[in-house]
Amino acid sequence: MTTRITVRIQADAFDVADETDALNSPNEDVGAVSTFIGYCRSEGGRLNALELEHYPGMAEDEIKRVVDEACTRWPLSSASVIHRYGVMKPGDGIVFVGTASTHRAEAFAACEFLMDYLKTRAPFWKKEYRADGNIGDWVEAKSDDDAAAARWTSKT
Amino acid sequence: MTEIKIVYFAWVRERVGVAEEIIDVPQNDLTVEALAELLSQRDEGYALAFENPKLVRAAIDRVHAKPSDMIAGAREIAFFPPMTGG
Helix, strand or coil, rough: CCCCEEEECCCCCCCCCHHHHHHHCCCCCCCEEEEEEEEECCCCCCCCCCEEEEEEHHHHHHHHHHHHEEEHHHHEEEEEEECCCCCCCCCCCEEEEEEEEEEHHHHHHHHHHHHHHHHHHCCCCEEEECCCCEEECCCCCHHHHHHHHHHHHCCC | CCEEEECCHHHHHHHHHEEEEEEEEEEHHHHHHHHHHHCCCCCCHHHHHHHHHHHHHHEEEEEECCCCCCCCCCCCEEEEEECCCC
């Protein structure tokens, strides 16, 4: 199956409705669209913003490699990943992942796989801007994220 | 000696003090790990950036690399912390 792949790295906000509609067009054989949106959180009021730094060039290439891997595992008619960089406020969407397939199982699984792999492979880093006005620390990678990505390697 | 471009990101960049630089390396028999060791000897900032090798990841020509990978023929090497996107 030829998958229509969209990968964008951008500073601008994305429109969830537009991106979701794009996954389902043309829609003759699409029976399922699954989407995930990752948002900036305030961590209970502790943070004013997050700044996302990325590795231009590699970020897009690496996400494309992850999407290609998903396409070898599931029959997808479309797959989209949009990842933003720059300063995000709590409530702002940081990443959009969407998959379209004939049936829901493939769309759900591929969407979760893409997100798990992006977390550990896409070259992005988050820096905290604290509500007290100070620039905080770089967010540390979680071992949970490695574990989430690793569970896909034991499946076919 | 061969010139190679090195780029740094996030706290590795902040500790090293530059976002990118061109350095001369004895390219043919150098691994990513050996390059990191060489860089860590440059000054205190580099030493701090590379003090815990397990926390510094690398890419060769914009593809993830292992510490044991050779940098021979590479145009651009990147060093950065574990990724926290998404």
